[in-house]
Structure formats: structure tokens, C-alpha cells
Amino acid sequence: MSDTLLKVRDLKIGATVYPPGERPRDIDIVHGVSFDLAPGKVLGLIGESGAGKSTIGLASMAYGRGGVKITGGEVWINGRDILKGSHKDIRKLRGAEVTYVSQSAAASFNPAKKIMDQVVEAAVEQQKFSRKEAEARARVLFAKLGLPDPDNIGDRYPHQVSGGQLQRCMTALALCPEPDLVVFDEPTTALDVTTQIDVLMAIKEAIRDTGVAALYITHDLAVVAQVSDDIMVLKMGNTVEYGTVDQIINAPQEEYTKALVSVRSIEHEEKAPTEEPVLSVRNITARYKGTQFDVLHNVNVDLYPGQTLAVVGESGSGKSTLARVITGLLPPREGEIEFAGRKLSSDLNGRSREDLRELQMIYQMADVAMNPRQTVGTIIGRPLEFYFGMRGAEKKKRIVELLDEIELGEKFMDRYPAELSGGQKQRVCIARSLAAKPKMIICDEVTSALDPLVADGILKLLLDLQKIENVAYLFITHDLATVRAISDNIAVMYQGKVQRYGGKSKVLNPPFDDYTDLLLSSVPEMKLGWLEEVIAHRKMESAGN
Amino acid sequence: MSPIVKLLAQRISLSLLLLLLISVVIFAGTIVLPGDVAQSILGQSATPEALANLRAELGVNDPPVQRYFAWLFGAMQGDLGTALTSGQDIAQALSSRIGNTLFLAFWAAVVAVPLAIFLGLLAVRFKDRWPDKLISAVTLASISIPEFLIGYVLMYFIAVKMRWAPSVAMINDSMSLLEKLHSIALPVAVLTLVVLAHMMRMTRAAILNVMQSAYIETAELKGLNAFQVIYRHAFPNAIAPIVNVVMINLAYLVVGVVVIEVVFVYPGMGQYLVDHVSKRDVPVVQACGLIFAAVYIALNMFADIVAILSNPRLRHPK
Numbered sequence A: 001m002s003d004t005l006l007k008v009r010d011l012k013i014g015a016t017v018y019p020p021g022e023r024p025r026d027i028d029i030v031h032g033v034s035f036d037l038a039p040g041k042v043l044g045l046i047g048e049s050g051a052g053k054s055t056i057g058l059a060s061m062a063y064g065r066g067g068v069k070i071t072g073g074e075v076w077i078n079g080r081d082i083l084k085g086s087h088k089d090i091r092k093l094r095g096a097e098v099t100y101v102s103q104s105a106a107a108s109f110n111p112a113k114k115i116m117d118q119v120v121e122a123a124v125e126q127q128k129f130s131r132k133e134a135e136a137r138a139r140v141l142f143a144k145l146g147l148p149d150p151d152n153i154g155d156r157y158p159h160q161v162s163g164g165q166l167q168r169c170m171t172a173l174a175l176c177p178e179p180d181l182v183v184f185d186e187p188t189t190a191l192d193v194t195t196q197i198d199v200l201m202a203i204k205e206a207i208r209d210t211g212v213a214a215l216y217i218t219h220d221l222a223v224v225a226q227v228s229d230d231i232m233v234l235k236m237g238n239t240v241e242y243g244t245v246d247q248i249i250n251a252p253q254e255e256y257t258k259a260l261v262s263v264r265s266i267e268h269e270e271k272a273p274t275e276e277p278v279l280s281v282r283n284i285t286a287r288y289k290g291t292q293f294d295v296l297h298n299v300n301v302d303l304y305p306g307q308t309l310a311v312v313g314e315s316g317s318g319k320s321t322l323a324r325v326i327t328g329l330l331p332p333r334e335g336e337i338e339f340a341g342r343k344l345s346s347d348l349n350g351r352s353r354e355d356l357r358e359l360q361m362i363y364q365m366a367d368v369a370m371n372p373r374q375t376v377g378t379i380i381g382r383p384l385e386f387y388f389g390m391r392g393a394e395k396k397k398r399i400v401e402l403l404d405e406i407e408l409g410e411k412f413m414d415r416y417p418a419e420l421s422g423g424q425k426q427r428v429c430i431a432r433s434l435a436a437k438p439k440m441i442i443c444d445e446v447t448s449a450l451d452p453l454v455a456d457g458i459l460k461l462l463l464d465l466q467k468i469e470n471v472a473y474l475f476i477t478h479d480l481a482t483v484r485a486i487s488d489n490i491a492v493m494y495q496g497k498v499q500r501y502g503g504k505s506k507v508l509n510p511p512f513d514d515y516t517d518l519l520l521s522s523v524p525e526m527k528l529g530w531l532e533e534v535i536a537h538r539k540m541e542s543a544g545n
Numbered sequence B: 001m002s003p004i005v006k007l008l009a010q011r012i013s014l015s016l017l018l019l020l021l022i023s024v025v026i027f028a029g030t031i032v033l034p035g036d037v038a039q040s041i042l043g044q045s046a047t048p049e050a051l052a053n054l055r056a057e058l059g060v061n062d063p064p065v066q067r068y069f070a071w072l073f074g075a076m077q078g079d080l081g082t083a084l085t086s087g088q089d090i091a092q093a094l095s096s097r098i099g100n101t102l103f104l105a106f107w108a109a110v111v112a113v114p115l116a117i118f119l120g121l122l123a124v125r126f127k128d129r130w131p132d133k134l135i136s137a138v139t140l141a142s143i144s145i146p147e148f149l150i151g152y153v154l155m156y157f158i159a160v161k162m163r164w165a166p167s168v169a170m171i172n173d174s175m176s177l178l179e180k181l182h183s184i185a186l187p188v189a190v191l192t193l194v195v196l197a198h199m200m201r202m203t204r205a206a207i208l209n210v211m212q213s214a215y216i217e218t219a220e221l222k223g224l225n226a227f228q229v230i231y232r233h234a235f236p237n238a239i240a241p242i243v244n245v246v247m248i249n250l251a252y253l254v255v256g257v258v259v260i261e262v263v264f265v266y267p268g269m270g271q272y273l274v275d276h277v278s279k280r281d282v283p284v285v286q287a288c289g290l291i292f293a294a295v296y297i298a299l300n301m302f303a304d305i306v307a308i309l310s311n312p313r314l315r316h317p318k
Helices: A053-059 A087-093 A115-125 A131-144 A163-175 A193-210 A221-227 A245-250 A255-261 A319-327 A353-358 A376-388 A392-405 A422-435 A452-469 A480-486 A514-521 A530-536 B003-032 B037-042 B048-058 B064-076 B090-125 B130-144 B147-161 B177-183 B185-211 B214-221 B226-237 B239-255 B258-263 B269-278 B282-309
Strands: A006-017 A025-037 A042-046 A069-077 A098-101 A181-185 A213-218 A230-235 A238-244 A279-286 A296-303 A308-312 A334-339 A359-362 A440-444 A472-477 A489-494 A497-503
Touching: A006 A053, A025 A053, A025 A069, A025 A230, A025 A238, A042 A053, A042 A221, A053 A181, A053 A213, A098 A163, A098 B214, A115 A131, A115 A163, A131 A163, A131 A193, A163 A181, A163 A193, A193 A221, A193 A514, A193 A530, A213 A221, A221 A230, A221 A245, A221 A530, A230 A245, A230 A255, A238 A245, A238 A255, A245 A255, A255 A452, A279 A319, A296 A308, A296 A319, A296 A334, A296 A489, A296 A497, A308 A319, A308 A480, A319 A359, A319 A440, A319 A472, A353 A359, A353 A376, A359 A422, A376 A392, A376 A422, A392 A422, A422 A452, A452 A472, A452 A480, A472 A480, A489 A514, A497 A514, B003 B064, B003 B282, B037 B048, B064 B282, B090 B130, B090 B185, B090 B226, B090 B239, B090 B258, B090 B269, B090 B282, B130 B185, B147 B185, B147 B258, B177 B185, B185 B226, B185 B239, B185 B258, B214 B226, B226 B239, B239 B282, B258 B269, B269 B282
Parallel strands: A042 A213, A042 A230, A098 A181, A181 A213, A308 A472, A308 A489, A359 A440, A440 A472
Antiparallel strands: A006 A025, A006 A069, A230 A238, A279 A296, A279 A334, A489 A497
16 A cells, blocks of 8 residues: 555535526636645644535545535545546445545434444445444444443434434444545534533544544634644635644644634723623523423523623523523523513513613524525614614614624625625624614624634624623623633523623632533643643543533 | 323324314205205105105204214214115115225225335436436326326227227126226226326425435445435435325325226216215215215324334434
């Protein structure tokens, strides 16, 4: 065998796009990328969305998602240019020499089949192993990946195991046929931060023990630094920088890489609570209809005018439920909510139009929170009509003001949501909520779906607007870097309870309780060897979501 | 009780309730309808006394609620009453005809269902290429042409010109199965053409919908070929909608064959119903209505039960 397993030369990938109101046209997604991967080595592909990293990963299996087509270049695996192979050659390659681990194992497992059937399928179908051998191998892999009850977990259906466990099963699926190369496509992105560490460690050890080579695709440089030997930084389908992990992290050459490596640039001084709180959540206990257990237990938090309260926690901690209770979508079993000096009706139907106007909301998915058939002007103008009865020139003037505040400007007024980028869409949603002149905005994971640099811009905008409009934010997030960047007060939630609550400096500094310690230490840091260090110093097991 | 047993029990009791409600509607409907049975039996020249006597004899004068319960309890015991016009026992007259109708529907289903699903799979495999378009065009054309026309066209070419099958689908108990099948070949062919398109297109749509899922990509990246991907990974997740449309079409095969039975002079329930509707024979119409309703409800219930059972989340709770 030669000393390169995967050799990619001048890879060009294109697709046909269908812009609204225009003719379909062909665009280039990847403009000539080249790299080498030796057996047993790990190459990290990193970049923001649209950089082409997943597309390149799938191209190494001669696969194009949707209308994506490989338009030029060479992909050599084990000395063969797979792009010149027939359909049959390519089928023999997939699932045998190269396998794939996707971002969402929950969606990538067939819900109608047992896990074991799916894990061994490629190995058996490609005649690498007999069914019996493959199952034995799968059990060994299950154990190696730290799955509970490795002998029997394969008899379960995908919905019967947790997200983190399923992601490990997916890794077992990829390793089962003894491939030469595994493509990991954001394998830990959808997981909670404390679970991410476990899966990351499991993947790293599995790669080391099986001697397989890997392409590791992610947008998180701190994560890729833990598992890779080399890193390639991509932007808009071009190679920005390509080097060893040590060089990229410790001595980046390009401006773009430096921006990715540098930690969040936002500095926000914590403000002390001054006046009466705008929102007081008192002894809230809540459960969902038809269930037998409380998802919130006796929650107490305050939010002060013009300040930000960050509610941080992992999935299932109850942070989104708290938002539902405050907005009136889920009337609590016990407790009450005071808002702007008055008691709020626990049920949405009992709230006045003033209550609704003063308490606005921004969502994680900006594109589904807007009517795709309305223009930006109509979307932002709607609350102006609804709450203030504005019409005609007056309304237009205010819309333009708001568009200026979110740094988009008047030219965006007649555009449709489909013509905007992710960050621009979120800005429009911010303008829509500001149009109501609220006292408080609930921001539910508003930057989670955005690339880091774009998210940074949104956070800066939110802080600037807070100074101008004196609006308070209840900021729900799982991302501790975001919390650090913008909060004045922090509530750490764990299993429906407020685990830790107070000013930012108090909450984020020792002495910690065990859970906050686990949560804070699980945030990947941009340094080599961090993963091993943190695993060695753990006091508490992760929630295992 | 496990959730799946509870769901199934709910679904089955709902069906029984529905059947009961429909029995009320059928009974009420035939009472509300204008017309006089006695008059239609005796004709225009009947004397008023004769009409009054006949009405009393038929029990038409009793209060409706009493008549409904008498009819319902009778029906539950298999006694559907006697036909007004002929004085025959309805249950007895119907039993052989139901058998014939089910026989025809069964063989039409045996041909049509696997064929429709296979064509649906084929259409997915060659999506937007000529086999897909050809299948769609042919099945759509066959559903668009009225079934009696297809019946007569087939009769002309296959029965009259080529003499492969008889044009009149008479069957009786003394025939062997093979003879019976030969006899009903033409009506089965027509029924198959009529129900094929609907089932085929639903199979295609349901599977194409599933083909968008991420786990299909996983299967493709395992190096499976297109048929393996469709058959192993897409089809099991598309069963519920497919079974639903199959059951609706099976119900159609049983209750909607009136026209075909008339065209091919087939001794099934449809023709019996048509004969007695024209004679205003209310008990026969009620009995047929009840049986048709029961068939529809039972088949749809079966479809829902399959849908519940095919859902792994319900079959294997956490």
C-alpha cells in the first residue's frame, strides 16, 4: 500500500440553484481543493456553513447530496481514481473502504429497523464479514465506544436509546466493516456539551485503536483540535490554510484563521441590579399536560430593566419550558409571574394587548419564524399596525428607522426572507420584536443556528440595541461562550431546578457546585490535549443525553 | 395495559360505535324517504282497504323506534328480515351473493395490490424517467375511462374477437375453482385497471416522501443498490399510508362493483341491490346498506390497526 490513502487533487464541485423568481443556474461550491491523507491519520476540515466541507467529505465517497455534482478533479483512494469508477465500483467502495458518520444519528438511523440490523448491514452486504462475525464485531465496538449493555443494545430500536448513545452507534456502524477511511460530518454538533466530550473521547479512542483514517468535519475549531493531526480551513469552497494542528492553532497565518482561533471578541461589563425588576418569576412549578412529572421545580428568577438574564442548561433542563410559562403558552401548576409591576395572567388568553406588546420573543429558527411570502417591510410593519395603528408614510418611516437600527437599511424593505442570509433573517426578527417597543424580549437560542462570526455580530447588535432601547433580555442558551459575552445575571438550570443563580462574576467563578463545574469544564478549549486533561479531572458523570 | 393495546381497543370500539350510528342513519334514511311500499307492491289500481291491510301486515304503522330496535336485534342475530316483494328471507338470499361478490373482489385484490405496489416501487426506482412516466400515464388513463366502457372494450376484444374468456361472468357452485377463475377473468381485469392507479400513485408518493429522509442517504452510503434501498429502508416506513389506500380500494372492490356486476351479469350483491332499489324493497336496501357499511368500516379499521402496528415507537415503547 502506498503511504497516501486518500489523495484529492483540484476537486471542483457544482450545483444547480433555483433562486426565487429567477432562472435556475449552475454555481460552483468547491473551487479546486487538494489534500492528502495517510493511513491512520485524521484530517480536520473546518469552516462556516457554505464553506463546502460536508460536500468535500461526501465527494470522497463519490456522493453528491441533492443536486450536487462533482464537476472536476480527482479523488484517489487506495490508488484508484474513484470518480472514474462505474456505479458498481462506487457501490463497492461505499460501506466497505469508506464509511460515513452524519451529524444527526437520530435522523440517519432507520426508525423501523433494529440498531444491530443497521450496524452490520454494510459489512454483510459488502461481504466483508458473515452476519455472525459482523454482529460479534459490532458488540466489541459497542463496548469500546462506552455504550451501556453492549451485548443487547443492538436489539433496540433507534428511538429507544438517547441521542448521545445513537451517535456512538453510528460510529460503530461506520467502523463495523473495517473501512480504511471514515468521514465524520459534525458528529458531536447536535449533542449537549457534557455529552459531546464523552462521544468525542469515544471517537478518538476508536480511531486510535482501529487504526482507521478519518476526515473530521466541523465548524468548531476547538473540537477539531482535539482529534486531528492536520487541519484544512475552508471558506466559500476555497482552501484558506492547510497545515498541522499545532501550526493552525498556535501559529495561524491567514487573517480568517486568526479570526476563527481568537475567542469571542465581545466584552460586556456586568451591571448591578438597580431598580425594581421588570420580570419576577416566583415559585414556578410546571408540568406538561398528560404527564406525571414536573419539568420545572420551584423556579425563582428576576430580570432587571435594560439588563440580560442568561438561562443556561442542557437539553431537558427546563429552560425552554420556563420561556413557555413566561409567555403564557404553558400555565404553571404553582407560582406566579410579575411583569412591569403587575401580575400576569398565567394563561395566554387572559393577557391584554399591552401585556403581549411589552413581552416579545425571538426564536432560534429565524427562517421558519417568518412568512416566506411576505416582504421584510410587511413583516416588520405588522406589529406597527397591530399595536400602534400606524399607516402609510408614518409606518414606512418607522420601518426604515428599524432597518437602520439592525444595520440593514432601506434597500431590504422589498426583499423576501428567502433572499436573506441566516444572520440577516435573524436581524429582521429582532427588528420585528423591537417594533412593538417591548420592555422585555425572550431570546430562545437565537444564535445557535448561526456560524460563530455571524453569531458574534448578532450578539453585538443585541447589546447595542439594549443600550438604545433599554430593553431587557431573557436569553435562553446552551452555549456558555454566549452567556459570558452578554449576560448580567445567570441562572444555571439542571433537571428543572435552578442550580445556580446570581451575577455573572459570581456564577462563573469558583467555588462551583459539581454540575456547574462539569458544564463549564466541558466547553471545548482551543488548546491541544485539552480533551484528555478534562476527562481526567471529572468529578461527575455527564447527563448522557 | 400497554399503550398499544389501549390504542387498538380504542380504535376497535370506535369502529363498533360508528357502525351503530350508521345503522341509525340507514334506518332513519329509509323511513324519511317518500314513497309507499304497499302502493308499489299492489300497483296504482289497489283499493284503499287493500293498501291499509298490507301496511298493517308489513308493520309499517308501528312507531319507528320500536321498528329500529326490532330490526337491529334481528340483524345482530343474522335475521335481516324478509324481502317485501318476493317474501324471501333476505339473509338466505344474500349469503350466496355476498360470497360471489367477495370472490370477485378477492381475486381482483390478489392481482391488483401486488401489481400496484410493484409498479409503485418501479416508478420510484426510475423516477422522472420513461418507465415512471409510462406507468403513470397508463394507470391514469385507465382510471379516467369509465369502468363500463373498459368492460365493454375488453369484452369486445378479448371475449368476442379472441375468445379467451367468456363475456358473461356466470358462476355457480358446481364449477371448479379454475373454471370460476376463467369465468371472472374479464371483470377481474377491469376492476384491476380501475383501482391500480390510485394505489400505485400512493405507493410512489409515500416512498418518495420517505426517500427524502437522512436514513436513505445512510443506506446509499452503505453501498446498497437502489432496489435494496427502496425495499429495505424506504418501504417499511411507507407501509401505513400504502395500507390505508389499499384498504379504501379493497372496500371499493366490494361495494363499488355494482356497475361491473351489471355489465358482466355477475350474480353478486350489487345486482341484487339494484333490483330491489327499483322495487322500493326497504328491508333489502337496509340490509345491503348495513353490510356495505360494515365492510367499509372493517377494512378501514384494519388499515389503522396495521398503521399502529407498523409504528416501532408504539410497538416498542421506551
